[in-house]
Amino acid sequence: MQNVPLYNRIEKALSQRESSHRLRVIPSFKNAAGNIDLSTNSYLNLQAERSISEEAAKLAEARLHGNLSSRLISEQSGLFTELENEIISWKRCESVLLYNSGYCANLGILQAVCARDTEVFCDRLNHASIYDGIALAGCKLIRYSHCDMADLEKRLSASSAKEKLIVTDTVFSMDGDRAPLADICSLARKYNCMVMVDEAHAVGIFGKEGRGLADETGVSGEIDIIVGTLSKAVAGLGGYFAGSSRLREFFVNFSRSLIYSTSLPQNVLAFDLAAIRHIRKNSGLGEKLLHKAAAFRDCLQKIGFSTLNSSTQIVPCMLGDDNAALDLCRFFHSRKISAPAVRPPTVPDSTARIRFSIHLGIEDDQMDYILNQLAQWKKQNGFLS
Numbered sequence: 259m260q261n262v263p264l265y266n267r268i269e270k271a272l273s274q275r276e277s278s279h280r281l282r283v284i285p286s287f288k289n290a291a292g293n294i295d296l297s298t299n300s301y302l303n304l305q306a307e308r309s310i311s312e313e314a315a316k317l318a319e320a321r322l323h324g325n326l327s328s329r330l331i332s333e334q335s336g337l338f339t340e341l342e343n344e345i346i347s348w349k350r351c352e353s354v355l356l357y358n359s360g361y362c363a364n365l366g367i368l369q370a371v372c373a374r375d376t377e378v379f380c381d382r383l384n385h386a387s388i389y390d391g392i393a394l395a396g397c398k399l400i401r402y403s404h405c406d407m408a409d410l411e412k413r414l415s416a417s418s419a420k421e422k423l424i425v426t427d428t429v430f431s432m433d434g435d436r437a438p439l440a441d442i443c444s445l446a447r448k449y450n451c452m453v454m455v456d457e458a459h460a461v462g463i464f465g466k467e468g469r470g471l472a473d474e475t476g477v478s479g480e481i482d483i484i485v486g487t488l489s490k491a492v493a494g495l496g497g498y499f500a501g502s503s504r505l506r507e508f509f510v511n512f513s514r515s516l517i518y519s520t521s522l523p524q525n526v527l528a529f530d531l532a533a534i535r536h537i538r539k540n541s542g543l544g545e546k547l548l549h550k551a552a553a554f555r556d557c558l559q560k561i562g563f564s565t566l567n568s569s570t571q572i573v574p575c576m577l578g579d580d581n582a583a584l585d586l587c588r589f590f591h592s593r594k595i596s597a598p599a600v601r602p603p604t605v606p607d608s609t610a611r612i613r614f615s616i617h618l619g620i621e622d623d624q625m626d627y628i629l630n631q632l633a634q635w636k637k638q639n640g641f642l643s
């Protein structure tokens with residue numbers, strides 16, 4: 259293989275990752291078992307809720323096989339419509355379209371909506387799936403500084419493009435801060451843009467019944483495209499578009515990740531449906547989670563760590579240096595705590611961190627244990643953040 263040029267490049271890329279200690283690996287299930295898990299995105303811990311699993315099992319009717327084709331060719335389950343209707347009533351929107359994941363939703367929606375001449379104004383810290391959708395569309399990417407409305411306006415006013423789209427995460431997955439949605443919507447009105455938001459980390463937590471940050475901010479009606487995922491607080495799998503019926507029709511016709519991929523199986527739809535019903539019935543879960551996260555964040559700051567502008571259940575513990583982040587991650591691991599070190603290229607250079615994902619499955623005594631361990635590591639290493 260040594261003489262095949264493509265292999266040379268693959269080898270070089272892997273060697274570079276290895277020598278900079280940035281090689282990604284998939285942690286094994288065995289290693290993580292029994293740990294206090296601060297890496298999960300299951301913020302409401304719904305996988306542990308027996309009533310949801312029991313309800314899902316009933317809805318699934320023991321049909322564990324896949325959908326056997328793209329949904330556009332044939333639908334093997336009545337739960338597609340039932341789940342879409344549940345989300346319509348939950349989000350109080352006109353229409354919903356399910357995708358296989360949040361990643362597929364962002365990819366398929368941006369690819370369909372954006373033409374070559376469309377200018378997409380994208381927060382620098384948006385999720386990779388948004389960047390990938392923009393790249394697939396081949397449209398013009400204009401990145402604005404993170405949550406910086408003056409910078410966004412400067413770029414909008416300098417644009418002569420006919421078609422403009424502003425796209426933002428509502429809760430940022432690595433910093434745990436929130437997008438200024440009201441300001442974004444008002445700039446969109448001023449400059450005649452479409453608005454797309456990704457509620458992946460807000461669904462189930464913010465807003466009435468956990469509808470999301472757009473609902474909490476009171477701007478749902480001003481947003482053209484709302485994307486959500488069912489893989490985080492909902493603890494299932496799948497992504498969705500929420501918005502107008504006409505846009506849904508457009509995506510059914512032009513969104514390639516939907517058209518050309520086998521759709522979700524009935525058992526997954528069943529879990530999603532049961533979990534959403536549980537969230538709607540048990541109001542206050544999001545609020546409880548945010549209180550827990552705020553208390554944890556306060557303690558982290560008292561120990562002396564920056565948590566950036568986090569105001570959600572995602573709490574970064576800033577280390578800056580890659581090696582410090584790795585060292586702390588290993589230290590935690592040896593004490594049965596799973597908390598991932600997030601390093602460049604996932605985050606900008608010199609902003610390596612531990613990403614704490616606070617969830618309802620963490621008990622108060624576990625929280626104390628984690629904070630004590632963190633203080634001990636800091637003392638041992640004389641680390642100054």
Ligand SMILES: Cc1ncc(COP(=O)(O)O)c(C=O)c1O
Binds near residue numbers: 387487
């Ligand atoms: C902001 C954001 N959007 C989309 C996704 C992708 O969602 P999914 O895991 O359902 O593919 C993620 C996943 O981490 C995310 O953080």
